[in-house]
Amino acid sequence: MTKIEKWTVLAILIIIALIPVYGSRFFVFLFTDILIFGLFALSLNLLLGYTGLVSFGHAAYFGIGAYTCALLIKKAGIDFMLSLLAAGLFGAVGALLIGFFCVRLTKIYFAMLTLAFSQIIWAIAFKWNALTGGDNGIMGIDFPPYLDSKVKFFYFVLVVFTTSLIILRTIVNSPFGRVLVAIRENPARTEFIGINVKRFQLLAFIISGFFASVSGGLFCMFNHSVFPSFCNWSMSAEVLIMALLGGIYNFFGPVIGAGLLLYLRMESTSFTAYWPLILGTILCLLLFFFPGGIAGFVQDRFQKWRAAK
């Protein structure tokens, strides 16, 4: 990471951390949402941008995390932080079981198998009324006593987000992360130099599942409830769009994408009921005019500006 980048990220994190001081309650709410989805999008991007695997069922792990957290709190009375950790581990185990089959396939078939598995998770959440509450979901999940306000919860999310950000950043910059990029660029050649591609892909899948589940657990507490729609395929599509909007070939891109999308959605709901129309139009503009996402566009401009100087 260059020095400029490091200081920019630190400055942005400090600005975000100070939101409760100068910002309204609306901004605290919005940024809690953004940090949670930012983490979700980051976890997806470990597969998408770094390993070159298009997962079309990432909502499965988000859903597993949310439901694990909700069930442990509501049915077993376990503390929120422990439940959150358990949610992450459950997600990782789920990702191990599902990923074991998925990494055997490539490209479009990989995407479809991830989609099929996530639809099963969704069907379980939707149909197993006794456990998951079916269509009604699970409601009334309250803040634990030590996080009894929206501001406290915001700081908790910020801490989890920053920790995850550092861990993920370390992972992608480690030799392991470099191997993932090599796999993205050319799986066959990576295999030839003696790397077990499938095993690395599976590991990336598990790590990604872990963080997606953690974000799901946070979202369950943020919402005070869980619903089957958390693991529906439209959720998978939404997080995919977030990552692409921000730019998948930049580490922070997905967070920017999550931020922009959630902000636009909140703004748009105040004047129109046609959010999908707006989202679709944004997506079209993105695909036709900014294929590298926002971060890709900015990076490109920055490099051109530098070259010109």
Added chain:
Amino acid sequence: MSYDLPFITIQILTGLTNAMFIFLIASGLSVIFGVQGIINFAHGSFYMLGAYMTHQCVSLFIHSPHRFWAAVVLAPVVVALFGGLIERFLLRRLYGREELTQLLFTYALVLILGDVIRIFWGIEQFSVSRPPVLKGAVEIFGQFFPKYNIFILIMGPCVAFLFWFFMLRTRWGRMIRAAAQDRETLNALGVNVNRLFTVVFILGTWLAALGGALVAPATSIKPGMDIDVIITAFVVVVIGGLGSFWGTFLGSIIVGIVYSLGILVFPRLSIVFIYVIMILVLIIRPWGLLGRPLTLER
């Protein structure tokens, strides 16, 4: 509920009727994937548009006794031409880009078309009345089965046969199959592949819209029917084999039957069965039951 033979027969016939609807939609999805390599999420939206257009045409010709037939002919053509415009002016610009880009474009279409339909027709439900000839039911083993479903049971294989004939016995069909195999060589042989792609997209869209038109009298036309159908069609195409014509037919029948019989045995889990079949197929034979494995990198 009794599980006697007549009841099961009716249930299987209902499953087959659904299979025919699914087939109409899935076959279009399959041919577009087979030739253009695009997973067209918007396919369900064209189906929904077909149903709404049918409703619109029926209310336009409200005084004619043949209004339903007029709508079934007219609505899919209008939707297909609309699909052709989208392919020609938008989708074409994305060829050569990553698969994900094309896939997300069709997803953007789902979002946009879903809302455009909401803007035009609102969120109320519509129903189209059956044509007079096909009203009522016939008795099979003492159970009643709607005449309209019998019509669909005949229509499905007819369309399948015509489609098969078109693909295997006509010049256009031959070119389409050639484009699925190797579009560059076909281009070098002097065939306008771009135009061919537009034709394939129009054909696929027409099949989806025809499915929408024919389903209109059998269901209520409402927002969200696009999402319901696209996932099912997708599962069918994967089970049968992406791009495989008879595979799609087989996949439709499997899904239709499993769904209608599954509901009897495990009412809550019948939807899970279908996904389980899809997963098993993907794990054991990723190219589908009747598809061929992709050996050449394209």
